[in-house]
Amino acid sequence: MAKEYKTLKTEIRLPYELSYGPVWTRFFEGMREKKIYGTKCEKCGRILVPARSFCPRCFVDTNAWVEVAQTGKLTAWSYINYRYFGMPTEPPFIGALIRLDGTDVDFLHLLGGIDLADLDKVRGIVHNGMQLKAVWQEERIGHILDLEHFAPV
Amino acid sequence: MGRAVGIVGVGQTHHGKRMEISYPDLVREAVVRVFEDTGLSPRDIDGVVSGTMPSMMEGIALTHFYFADAMQAVGKPILKTETCGSTGVSIAHTAYYWISSGMADCVLAVGHEKMNEGDAQATMTTVVEPFYQRFFIAGAPGVFSMQSQMWAERYGIPQEKIREAAAHISVEHHEAAFANPYAHMKIHVTMDDVKNARLITYPVRLLDVCPTSDGACAVIFMSEEKAKQLGRPVAWVKGVGYRGEEYFFGDSDKGVWQSAVGAAKQAYDQAGIKNPRKELDVAEVYNPFTFQEMLFYECFGFCDLGQSPDLVLKGVFDRTGELPCDPSGGTLCTNPIGATGLVRVAEAALQVMGRAGDHQIAGAKLALSHAMGGVDQFNGVMIVGSEL
Numbered sequence: 001m002a003k004e005y006k007t008l009k010t011e012i013r014l015p016y017e018l019s020y021g022p023v024w025t026r027f028f029e030g031m032r033e034k035k036i037y038g039t040k041c042e043k044c045g046r047i048l049v050p051a052r053s054f055c056p057r058c059f060v061d062t063n064a065w066v067e068v069a070q071t072g073k074l075t076a077w078s079y080i081n082y083r084y085f086g087m088p089t090e091p092p093f094i095g096a097l098i099r100l101d102g103t104d105v106d107f108l109h110l111l112g113g114i115d116l117a118d119l120d121k122v123r124g125i126v127h128n129g130m131q132l133k134a135v136w137q138e139e140r141i142g143h144i145l146d147l148e149h150f151a152p153v
Numbered sequence: 154m155g156r157a158v159g160i161v162g163v164g165q166t167h168h169g170k171r172m173e174i175s176y177p178d179l180v181r182e183a184v185v186r187v188f189e190d191t192g193l194s195p196r197d198i199d200g201v202v203s204g205t206m207p208s209m210m211e212g213i214a215l216t217h218f219y220f221a222d223a224m225q226a227v228g229k230p231i232l233k234t235e236t237c238g239s240t241g242v243s244i245a246h247t248a249y250y251w252i253s254s255g256m257a258d259c260v261l262a263v264g265h266e267k268m269n270e271g272d273a274q275a276t277m278t279t280v281v282e283p284f285y286q287r288f289f290i291a292g293a294p295g296v297f298s299m300q301s302q303m304w305a306e307r308y309g310i311p312q313e314k315i316r317e318a319a320a321h322i323s324v325e326h327h328e329a330a331f332a333n334p335y336a337h338m339k340i341h342v343t344m345d346d347v348k349n350a351r352l353i354t355y356p357v358r359l360l361d362v363c364p365t366s367d368g369a370c371a372v373i374f375m376s377e378e379k380a381k382q383l384g385r386p387v388a389w390v391k392g393v394g395y396r397g398e399e400y401f402f403g404d405s406d407k408g409v410w411q412s413a414v415g416a417a418k419q420a421y422d423q424a425g426i427k428n429p430r431k432e433l434d435v436a437e438v439y440n441p442f443t444f445q446e447m448l449f450y451e452c453f454g455f456c457d458l459g460q461s462p463d464l465v466l467k468g469v470f471d472r473t474g475e476l477p478c479d480p481s482g483g484t485l486c487t488n489p490i491g492a493t494g495l496v497r498v499a500e501a502a503l504q505v506m507g508r509a510g511d512h513q514i515a516g517a518k519l520a521l522s523h524a525m526g527g528v529d530q531f532n533g534v535m536i537v538g539s540e541l
Contacts, residue, residue, distance in 0.1 A: 080298075084278065
């Protein structure tokens with residue numbers, strides 16, 4: 001058997017303070033009030049959500065605020081069945097892309113409100129194009145997880 | 154394109170869980186091998202370019218300084234190129250640009266990672282900001298699975314068929330890895346093993362996913378004039394392509410992955426390739442996930458959209474098929490991330506030089522290599538050929 005060599009156990013803990021800036025601050029203030037904000041690009045006409053300070057395609061400022069619908073259609077999903085650092089909740093859970101009604105990009109969040117224990121049952125319920133609506137946490141702190149998940153209508 | 158550039162030799166570590174060796178010594182293992190392979194020495198090198206995944210992987214920042222000695226970079230210009238999963242192809246591109254521009258004649262490119270020293274999944278989450286997306290990417294497999302699901306549903310591919318095709322890829326690549334002396338995972342798996350493996354992120358199961366590997370790869374690029382003086386087989390760079398997408402995952406269409414389509418098209422245009430499936434002899438597609446590999450086949454024009462599972466099941470992309478993909482076992486069997494893209498380039502180069510050993514595709518003259526990254530925002534391609 002090959003000799004085992006020593007390893008060094010070490011750790012780095014670094015504190016950060018990340019700036020939201022004005023646009024993201026307003027978006028997360030909206031979260032606290034159960035509102036989802038987007039911004040509209042006046043050049044290409046797209047409504048972007050979450051709100052952006054500029055349109056990534058047109059590279060112009062997006063100053064037009066829009067409170068977007070809390071309903072939408074499922075674009076893609078994955079049933080996540082393993083634990084990872086920073087996971088939003090205990091697995092299994094469903095990561096989802098949702099096209100909120102009236103918007104022009106997909107919103108990345110969770111699909112919930114159904115029994116997730118059995119994947120086969122989940123596959124019978126969850127399908128792209130299904131209608132979903134936002135479900136909020138009782139206590140909200142201005143965070144992306146103030147939205148608990150999107151549930152079938 | 155600028156001056157012609159060729160790959161004259163490669164060196165790889167034996168990839169795997171390498172806790173018996175320090176990180177600099179692991180890097181040196183690959184560098185020593187590329188010098189042995191080419192007969193060149195550090196004094197022949199004009200510049201060094203290296204790269205890794207995010208430095209959090211091993212907890213040491215700016216490793217090109219840490220590895221300056223192991224890469225014999227002292228007294229030479231040194232660069233680090235870092236584009237997440239596509240780092241390895243970006244390193245190759247950097248070396249190519251350096252020589253093609255006329256600023257150097259001989260560049261050492263080194264990719265490296267020691268994933269077992271840290272928490273690879275946690276490191277992957279740090280690629281994404283913690284305001285909006287970090288929670289939901291599921292350490293990378295989550296978003297890739299979503300992408301595969303979106304693609305399968307769009308083209309109406311039945312779940313059973315795509316599952317069967319993905320299992321075929323897993324079995325084929327795991328078998329192929331036995332012929333590659335440097336591959337990490339060497340296990341025989343059956344279709345049933347793959348289909349019944351532990352579920353990670355549906356539809357991806359354990360044997361649809363790459364391992365966590367330690368490894369390094371070194372490649373020497375040379376100008377035409379210098380390469381020809383060596384009097385040995387050269388893999389000539391025929392085309393390079395790279396594309397990025399918008400940051401937010403939901404902003405761009407991942408079902409037809411535009412950065413993959415665009416990167417391949419740029420490389421094909423340079424190489425004069427019109428029908429990739431006919432003209433390419435072999436491809437080293439970056440395939441950490443079986444399902445994603447099929448998406449790449451389509452984005453690279455190996456077949457029409459939605460058609461890849463049928464062709465996979467017919468064996469078109471097997472080692473004995475019309476266009477063998479990943480005869481090295483690919484990323485699915487070996488993934489030291491910062492090295493992985495460069496391993497794809499190295500394997501493609503070995504194939505067109507006729508030096509791939511037991512996994513040589515007979516008569517290979519034109520090969521595609523590829524890597525993607527960031528988390529799924531970037532794609533890079535390098536095409537190499539046996540003739541200038």
